[in-house]
Every structure is written in structure tokens, then in C-alpha cells.
Amino acid sequence: METVTIRPPNVPLRDTISSKFDIYAAYQRILKNEEISTPLAAILALTELIENSDAGTMFELVKALNDGAAELRGRTTNPISLNAGCELFIAFVTLSTHNSTTFSSLKQELVRQGQNYAAEALTYRKKIAELAVGFIKDGSVILTHSYSRVVMQTLLLAHERKRISVFVTEARPRGLGIKTAEALTAAGVPSTVILDSAVAYVMEKVDFVLVGSEAVVESGGLINAVGSSQIAIIARAANKPFYALAESCKFHRLFPLSQYDLPTHNSNILSFSRPSQSKLSMPVTTPAVEFPKPIKELTDNELLNGSHKITQEQISKNNPDVDYTRPDLISLVFSDVGSLTPEGVSQYLVGMFSGSE
Template identity: 80%
Template sequence: MERDSKFDIYVAYQQFLKNEEISTPLAAILALTELIENSTAGTMFELVKALNDGAEALRKQSSNAISLNAGCELFIAFVTLFPHESVSFADLKTKLIRHGQQYATEALTYRKAIAELSVGFIKDGSILTHSYSRVVMQTLLLAHTRKRISVFVTEARPRGLGIKTAEVLTAAGVPCTVILDSAVAYVMEKVDFVLVGSEAVVESGGLINAVGSNQIAIIAKAANKPFYALAESYKFHRLFPLSQYDLPNHNSRIFSFPRPPQPVHNTDMNTTEETPRGAEPTTITQEQISQNNPDVDYTRPDLISLVFSDVGSLTPEGVSQYLVGMFAG
């Protein structure tokens, strides 16, 4: 098996992401699979080191590496636990590549399985969803064919992906309206339950998802409305955050205070008055707001009613138990 000396794992990862159906964890798994194909490793130790180095390279170049980490973690654990019964190491690498590709193909069916499972819990009525999620979209579109539903969608600033959700649902004939993120408490009385996607489901049973999910869950809990999360099993992540500031993507840039303009001395020698530099008021752009705010937040497990996955409907405690079994081999 020859190695391509020009192989760049991040370029491969970006190529896989161009497929709308492939999510971040799956793109990471496929990129690591391609890394094996281009690796000259002659032992399992060298191969696992190459995979860890590749995963680290992906993390360093990603602005939000949480779901990417989940995919890398799952694949490296799979390689480590894979039975070494091949006649040669080259044969073992061939099997790992084949299994990695087969898993990615199978994983593309998970959203359909989750949609079928979730629809059984959906009754006629109104649903609140947040931002944009492929598995949530598939579930809502399936529910529309079997139930009488209407959907409230948050704008989901700063990225505004709720508007994309609303456009797709409206085009499919689903009664849908976009609400302000700040209007969630106002609309909660009108909805029957909340349905959101996920960046990752963590070891505590909590949820990492588009920023704003946490406050929606808090409001749903106060209003006694179910809060359901949909997550493919490759998004289950061995991470145990205790607060928002434990998330791997948190950095000092978030919620930082820009330095105010410095005062300048009036050049008039007859006065000691100081005037602020620049006569025009400061302009704050949407891009600046976006850069100063997080993309995702953490929702505690006690705020989540159920997690629907391709491995079944799980309580947050059930997620913890599944994760332990998944990485135990």
C-alpha cells in the first residue's frame, strides 16, 4: 500500500463535507479512513499515532471541533479495538479501510431510522425547533405526511440558520413561522413540545447544540413542555462539561470587551478640555457580534426529556450507559 506524500487530511475532510448528506463526524471518519489508505505505518502503534496526529491536525484547523472530535474519537476507538486476526498488517489496514467506508455508508441511513422512531412520539399539534438540523428536517417532513403539524422556528442568530429551516418546510407545505430568539418564552404556551438536533450528546447525557438551545430547554422545563433531542450515535461524545465554559471551543475571544477609543487632548492652547477621538458614533456590525459570541451551548441532562437516536429512544442516563458500553468494546 503506497503512501501519497502530498496527502492532506484537512483537504480530504473538506472534500467530504461538500456532500450535503455528510455531517462533520462522518467527514472526519472518512478523512481518517483515507489517512490509513495513504499511511506507511507498519505497526498498529504507528497507525494509531498517525490517526491521533491526523485528528489533532483536523482539530487545529476547525473553529468548532466538538462534533468532529466525536467522529475522530469513535473511529480511533474502533481501530484500537479491531480484532488483529489478519495474515499481514497490510491486510489489516485494507480491512480497516473497508469497514470505515461501510460504516459511513450505513450511517447515512441513521437519520431515516431516527425519523421513523421520533414520528411515533409526535401527535397532531405545534412544534418548536431551533436552527437547522438535517435529522430534524427529515423527521418534520416525515411527520407532515402522517400528522397535522405546524412548526415554530427560531431565527437562531448569529448564523440565522432557522430561516433556512423555515424556507425548506414552507416549500414542502408545512405550516411554519419564524420567531425571534427573544420570543421563545412568548411562544412556548402555543407549542406541544420542543424538537432540536445536536452537535454532540455528551457523557453526562447533556446536549451540545446551536447556541440558544440551553435557554429554550430552560423555558420548556418551566412551562412543563417536553424537550426532545435527535442525535445520530456517531455524535455521542466522551465529554463531561459542567458548565458552558468547559466546552472545548470556548476561548477568551468570546464575550470580550473591546478597548474603548482613547481620548485626545484638544490642540487649543487656551483650553484643557479633552475630546473623544472621532466625531462619528461607533458602528457595531453583525459580523463583530457573531465573532464575539459562541456558536454552541451546553444543555444539562435534567432539562432533556428524551434523546432519539438510531440505537433507540434514550433517557439522558441511558446515553451515559450506552457510551460506556460503546467504548468498552
């Protein structure tokens, strides 16, 4: 491989990406294929960036990849899965040994290997499904949350081989549990949609919980559709196993300590709106010796009109899309690299990003 050239810090780098290439447009185009997950779309977009890059050294190429990843993150409201794919591909470029004799052939090899990895990763769901089905007993009652392609493939495979019944949460605010229930019903799987608030009510009927993932983080915890964390807490209280399914391309070097450490959290989430001053505020000047006057009671018409009306859109904007499930609440993570404990995920990630995997 060509010797890596490091430029002095005072020498500006030239633009190493063709001005005609829009990595975000490439990413959105790739995502139109429903079989391709977010991290794989990010990897394929980065391979296209390499094809369109004018970089002449490894230093310039890595900078172009990091700039491209930053642009994708900046234009995506939930960059967690995307980050996992970008990190994985950039780590492969920088940590792996490459045997190309010229830098041009190196770039071609990186593109080819990125595309081959994405094609292979499309088979991971089947591999995970085969692994997870071995843990599903005949006659199992399963609780799942929201919609996950790998969970769907696992449930459909289990239905072919065993008798199963599935409770599916509604999964607000996006309501993707409805999509899961419709697909299961169409395939002949007995399924029932339950309210998110009915999880504790139904848990006694459940044998285990099975969820997908947006990312599995370095602590061994899980980032998934909001509501996953409270389901895991209820499952632990009821002594029911909580299983997560995740392709290894969703393993993410992130170490959140709480919900508020997630990249998706911002000041608008769960914020308090100020009541209307004209109808709900206390009088500004109240004699110290008198008790404040009671807040005016609003009529039904006043509650339903004007700024007092609360819409589902407002609720959705004020609430998170994903949450973090602690590793101590997770029984096992089924992945294409095996069935792992949360501690095993941590060890795998350390090895993967140190170049030893």
C-alpha cells in the same frame, strides 16, 4: 492479525503518512456532500489516511490516526462533532478484534469497514425519524431551533402522516432557522419564524421542542447551536418536553460542567472592549475632594462614526456558535440506537468505548 510491535521510547518513529496526503483537504472534499455529517466526514478522512499511510505496525498506525485527528482539530474552529467521529473510529481500530492475517490486509479491512460504517450511518436519520414520529401526535405544534438535517427529515415524515405546525427560531448569529423555515414552507408544512428573544412568548402555544445536535456528551447533555440551552430552560419552566435528535456517531466522550468547558470557548468570546480613551475615559487627575466630571454625552453622529459603530460581524465574533444544555433539561434523546434518557446516553458511551458494545 499480526503481532503489535511497540517501539522503545528512545527510538524515533518514522513518518507514517505519505507527504502527498493532506487529511484536511480530504475532509473538506468529503464535506461537500451535503448528506455527510461532520463526524462521518472525519471517519472517511481517517480511512483515506490509512490508505495513504506507510505504517508497518499497529502502534505506528494508531499514532498516524491520532496525528491526523489532531491536525483536523487544529484547523477547525468548531471541532466538537469532528472529535466525536475521530474518537469513534480510533476506538474501533484499537478496541475491536481484527482477524486479518497480515498487517497490509488489516489496513484494507479497516478502510472497508470505515466506509461501510459511513454508508450505513447515512440511513440513521431515517431510522431516527421513524422513531421520533411515533412521539408526535396529530395536530402538534412544534418549536425547533436553527437547522438540522435529522430534524428536517423527522418533520417532513411527520407532515406526511399527521398534521403539524412548526415555530422556527431565527437562530442568530448564523440565521439558519430561515433555511429551515424555507424548506418546511416549500414542503407545505405550516411554519413561522420567530425571534430568538420571543421563545418565552411562544412557548405556551408549543406542545414540545425538537432540536438536532452537534454532539451528545458523556453527561447526557447536549451541544447544539447557541440558544438551545435557554430554550430548554424555558421549556422546563413551561413544563414542555425538550427532545434532541442525534446519530450515535455524534456521541462524544466529553464531560463539560459549564458553558466555559466547551472546546470552542476562548478568551475572545463575550469579551469586553475598552472604550475610546479620547471620548469616554474619566480625567486621569481628579481632585480627591471633587466628584468626577460626568462622561461626555456622545451625539448621534459620534455614535455612528468611527470605532463606536458596532457591526453584526463584530457581534458574531464576540459570541459563541454553540452552547451546552444540561441533561436535567432534556426529556429524551432519539438516536439510531433507540430513545434514550440522558442517563442512558452515559451508559451507552461507557459501553461503547470500553469495547463491550
